[in-house]
Amino acid sequence: MYRIACLxxxxxxxxxxxxxxxGLKGRPLVLLSGKTNKSxxxxxxxxxxxxxxxxxxxxxxxxxxxxxxxHGKDIQPxxxxxxxxxxxxxxxxxxxxxxxxxDWTNKLVRALVSCSPAVTAEGFGLFFMDASxxxxxxxxxxxxxxxxxxxSKLGFVEGNVGVADNxxxxxxxxxxxxxxxxxxxxxxxxxxxxxxxxGHLPASQDMQEALLALGIRSMGQLAGLPAEAIAERFGRQGxxxxxxxxxxxxxxPSMPPAEKxxxxxxxxxxxxxxxxxxxxxxxxxxxxxxxxxxxxxxxAEELQVIFFNDNERFDERPLKLxxxxxxxxxxxxxxxxxxxxxPLKREFTGLLLAVSRFSRESWxxxxxxxxxxxxxxxxxxxxxxxxILLLQRLQTRLPGAAAVRAVASxxxxxxxxxxxxxxxxxxxxxxxxxxxxxxxxxxxxxxxLAGGMVIKRAPEPVPVLVELEESRPAAVRYHGRWRPIxxxxxxxxxxxxxxxxxxxxxxxxxxxxxxxxxxDNQNDPGELLxxxxxxxxxxxxLLEGFFD
Amino acid sequence: MPQAxxxxxITALKQHFEQLFPGKWATAGEKTRALLTGxxxxxxxxxxxxxxxxxxxxxxxxxxxxxxxLRAAIANWCASGLDVAYIDAGCRLLAADWAFVGQxxxxxAPGQEAGRFWVIRAACPEQARPASSSRDELYxxxxxxxxxxxxxxxxxxxxxxxxxxxxxxxxxxxxxxKAALIILKDxxxxxxxxxxxxxxxxxxxxxxxxxxxINGPAMITPAVRLSIWRDGASKTTEVVLGSHVSNRLFTHxxxxxxxxxxx
Numbered sequence: 001m002y003r004i005a006c007l008x009x010x011x012x013x014x015x016x017x018x019x020x021x022x023g024l025k026g027r028p029l030v031l032l033s034g035k036t037n038k039s040x041x042x043x044x045x046x047x048x049x050x051x052x053x054x055x056x057x058x059x060x061x062x063x064x065x066x067x068x069x070x071h072g073k074d075i076q077p078x079x080x081x082x083x084x085x086x087x088x089x090x091x092x093x094x095x096x097x098x099x100x101x102x103d104w105t106n107k108l109v110r111a112l113v114s115c116s117p118a119v120t121a122e123g124f125g126l127f128f129m130d131a132s133x134x135x136x137x138x139x140x141x142x143x144x145x146x147x148x149x150x151x152s153k154l155g156f157v158e159g160n161v162g163v164a165d166n167x168x169x170x171x172x173x174x175x176x177x178x179x180x181x182x183x184x185x186x187x188x189x190x191x192x193x194x195x196x197x198x199g200h201l202p203a204s205q206d207m208q209e210a211l212l213a214l215g216i217r218s219m220g221q222l223a224g225l226p227a228e229a230i231a232e233r234f235g236r237q238g239x240x241x242x243x244x245x246x247x248x249x250x251x252x253p254s255m256p257p258a259e260k261x262x263x264x265x266x267x268x269x270x271x272x273x274x275x276x277x278x279x280x281x282x283x284x285x286x287x288x289x290x291x292x293x294x295x296x297x298x299x300a301e302e303l304q305v306i307f308f309n310d311n312e313r314f315d316e317r318p319l320k321l322x323x324x325x326x327x328x329x330x331x332x333x334x335x336x337x338x339x340x341x342x343p344l345k346r347e348f349t350g351l352l353l354a355v356s357r358f359s360r361e362s363w364x365x366x367x368x369x370x371x372x373x374x375x376x377x378x379x380x381x382x383x384x385x386x387x388i389l390l391l392q393r394l395q396t397r398l399p400g401a402a403a404v405r406a407v408a409s410x411x412x413x414x415x416x417x418x419x420x421x422x423x424x425x426x427x428x429x430x431x432x433x434x435x436x437x438x439x440x441x442x443x444x445x446x447x448x449l450a451g452g453m454v455i456k457r458a459p460e461p462v463p464v465l466v467e468l469e470e471s472r473p474a475a476v477r478y479h480g481r482w483r484p485i486x487x488x489x490x491x492x493x494x495x496x497x498x499x500x501x502x503x504x505x506x507x508x509x510x511x512x513x514x515x516x517x518x519x520d521n522q523n524d525p526g527e528l529l530x531x532x533x534x535x536x537x538x539x540x541x542l543l544e545g546f547f548d
Numbered sequence: 549m550p551q552a553x554x555x556x557x558i559t560a561l562k563q564h565f566e567q568l569f570p571g572k573w574a575t576a577g578e579k580t581r582a583l584l585t586g587x588x589x590x591x592x593x594x595x596x597x598x599x600x601x602x603x604x605x606x607x608x609x610x611x612x613x614x615x616x617x618l619r620a621a622i623a624n625w626c627a628s629g630l631d632v633a634y635i636d637a638g639c640r641l642l643a644a645d646w647a648f649v650g651q652x653x654x655x656x657a658p659g660q661e662a663g664r665f666w667v668i669r670a671a672c673p674e675q676a677r678p679a680s681s682s683r684d685e686l687y688x689x690x691x692x693x694x695x696x697x698x699x700x701x702x703x704x705x706x707x708x709x710x711x712x713x714x715x716x717x718x719x720x721x722x723x724x725x726k727a728a729l730i731i732l733k734d735x736x737x738x739x740x741x742x743x744x745x746x747x748x749x750x751x752x753x754x755x756x757x758x759x760x761x762i763n764g765p766a767m768i769t770p771a772v773r774l775s776i777w778r779d780g781a782s783k784t785t786e787v788v789l790g791s792h793v794s795n796r797l798f799t800h801x802x803x804x805x806x807x808x809x810x811x
Contacts, residue, residue, distance in 0.1 A: 263747045308622060394668070397691075398684055402669050408647035418643030423666055453769065453789065454615040456640040487756055490764040509768050511756055527752050528611040545642075548608075548615040 001186055003140070004253065005116070005131035005163045006170035007147055009156050012427050014067045016104045016500070017094050019155045028070035028091045032061040032083055034048050064096065078157075079153025108255045112156060120253040128170070128253040131163050144181035165189045166249035172200050189247035194220030201241045207234055219245035260296065263354035271309075271347035275339055278348075282335050283328075285353045290328040293355065299324035300331065302357035308350040315344055322395060322424065323388045324359050330389065337396040391424065410435040412494050413503065414455070414531070414544075455531055457545035466532075466541040473532065476512055478543060483512040486527070491534070504536040583700065583728050586624030587617065589787045590748070595778050598765050599745050600699075600728045603718060607733040608750030610707070613772035614732065616789055617750065619649060626663040628649040630699040635668045637685045638706045668692070686714055693721040693729065704732040715743040720732065724775070740777065747777040753786055 009015060018024045063084055066075045068503035074089040084091050101124045108127065112119045118130035134143050146163040151159045162173025164184035169192060184192045193200075195218055196213055210233075216222050222230075222247040230238040244248070258504040264285040272278060282305070293300060299374055301324045307315040319338055325331060391403055404420035410433040411417050476485045491506035512528040529547040534540075582597035591597060597602050608614035622632050626649060634641075668688050680714030685703065692701045703718075710718075710731065722729055731741070740747045756770035772787045 055587045061643075386695060386697050390697060391692065393691055394688065397687060398670070400670070400683070401688060403666050405650070405664075405671060406641075406643040406646040406665060409642060413642060414642060418645070418647045420643050420667065420669065423664075448590050452645070452767075453613075455642050456615065457642060458629075459638065459640075487758060487765060487768050489758075489766055489768060490761050511768050511770065526609050526612070526772075529752070529770065530611065545640075546611040548611050548613065 001132065003131040003163060004163060004167050004170045005129040005143065005161055006167065006174045007127040007151070007159060008159050008171070008174040009125040009151065009159045011065060011067060013065055013096060013101055015156050015158070016101055018305065020100065023102050024092060026069065028073055028075070028088050029067040030063045030070050030075060030081070030091055030093050031065040031096050032081060033064040033096060034091055060316070065355060069208065108154065109151055112147065113256060115143065115150060117255065118253040119256050127493065128251065129165050130253050140183050144493065157170065161432060167251040168244045168249040169193055169247055172196060190223065193247060194218060194243060198222055201244055203237060203241045208238060261264060262292055262358065263352060264288050265350065265352040267350040269311040269349065271349055273347040278339060279336055281351065282353060283332055286328050286332055289355055290326050293326045293358065297361045298358045299326045299361050300355045300358050304354045305329065306352040307348040309346060311347050314346060317358065319396065322392050334392060337393055341397040374394065408435050409433050437490065453529070453547040455545045456548045458543065461542035461544045464541050464543050473508065473510065476510070476532065480511070485510045486513050487511045502537060506534040506536065508532040564719050579659055583625065585621040587620055587787065588781065589774065589785045593783045593785050598728050600726055601722045602728065602745035603715065603722070603743055604728060604730045605733060605744050605747040606730050607738055607747060609736050610734050612750040612752060613770065613789065614750035617787055618732065619646065622665065624647045625700055626665050629661060630663040631667045631697060632663060632700045633666045633668060633698045634702040634704065635670065635688050636704055637670045637683055639669045641667065650703050653740070656777065682708055686717065689718060689729070690721045693727050694723040696725060700728050700730065702730045702732060707734045709735055709738050710741055715741045719743040745778070749775040
């Protein structure tokens, strides 16, 4: 008697993101299709996720999954983010990260091996397990309880288990009436499936509509039709659906593949403190690991170094690589930079070096023409590798620093009219609405685009007092002194973004006089050309930046 | 008189003539080692342009027009294929102002790539800058100079004033690099730093140009008064800045807010 169990974790991707960022728990969250690697990598690096600037153009992205809280606010998959925000202003979003989901799927498979020897993942959040021979181990009910308990321990509290003779029936049982577990007795798969809707079948929308039009609503009705007629009408897809409806599914879970581990450890037996000695030890370990990686055709994506002092783990540092590499010299340099930037606080007697993430080495030829590499790295060859090395050094030494380039965005507000995007990120993946520049190019030429004054914004807008004359600003009190306004522009009145955080401001460009007639201060900053804003929401006057 | 002394005198005389008649007396080697800004007001007065492998100070008060002039020079450098890196220590730049720097210009020859323009943001603007931040900026500048990937590196220190040790280290980094280093300072009162080769001081000129709008001035564009100091000699000139192009010329307006009354 062969039995299969199916574990289904609904909204698996949402659960993974919440596990990764506990602050997302209990809040409306949506996942957007169209992944950008950099943002997700930076999130995984432990930094705060990028703050979405209001109106920065992400609104066109399509939602592919939403949390129960978001669903409660009538947000549905397939909507655009802007539509979702119109329904729920405080909805949070993340881009989907296939790699993160795959990592967690593998983790779950490895954990589920403790319940069943054969475990196979069928996509994200769906696992099939061998459930045969459980009579003397507490029965299938106890097995389901153990599986769900294990999932809860790993942070996936929502889960359903179905047990049946074949995989499809087990999957339908896991979905059945939202019960925590559902056990289909042996030999009753077909009778279990018969009254259920054909919507459970993995058939195309067209086929399902055609079946409904023919009056076939349940799987029992479909199973009763002759196979030849189904094959003639719907082809191979129809036959497969009929087989599943009859309780015939040949899928079987298998033993999970052995996990590849690339790690080396050494117990020195004596304390080491100097950088040179540390690097000497690391080099030999790295050479060995890189040899293994090259043999398997892999490249390191992340290294992890753990230092021990008499079995006490006192330093652990993950090192993420901007570009996967299996170059030992380059990786040693990264390790050296990390040790120089954050020296060890004490001496160590043992260390462990592991390649915690790796990817397959790409042997694909780059496009000969047409498709161009990202703008930030246009120049191919040596310059590209030099740039990657430079960025890697920068990231290793100063994790807070970022090499960015400016991209214009078609927005009105000064803060949103452009965005800084990482130099390695292509323009297509950036969160901006590209402006149409043809008009400017035709009338003024490209040089005019870089015209106008450069503004340097204050870290925080500075609240100032303003003296009005005939409802126009005449003097500004800044740094404890009244400064007459020599010239001021007509206000630029902007309002909008009510679906995020309502902004209603009047922007003035004002030339403030250097010193008033009564005082003579050598430290006077002279004339100031400033961006003055009147926030109509709060009634405040703010000095938002200086033209320099 | 020894021959070396004669040569020194001749070199000094050539330099003097070069200042009087720019571009006539510099040797070919000196020309290739210099960077012309493309701004006639500066290039006409600054003999042989900005020197590579040297420190140039770009100083002025908080609001003096120095960054606008620098951006015009950077746009020209990028258009001529030079790579420029800008270390924005305080994260004070707005992306909208710099979005079109580094784009291929009309004047670029066919097949010629525009240079790269990278901004290195040392820390998030929301975060308080730690005490070791100047050390971080120094490290970034050192890294960029030694990488050999950039022709110009701009170090924007804001109101901070670099120490002599910092200058010494940067000078040492420049020795092994082809780049020109520009230190942008918001402090006009401090004297030129140790090892400073050229200093450009900026302040607003007396006259401010206003672009008229429908109900009054639409934009104020003051001229910039520029003093150039090099080799003990100093010259003053005035730079007229380009006109402002509003982003209202773009074609995709934001969704209008129909709920709120007009401001």
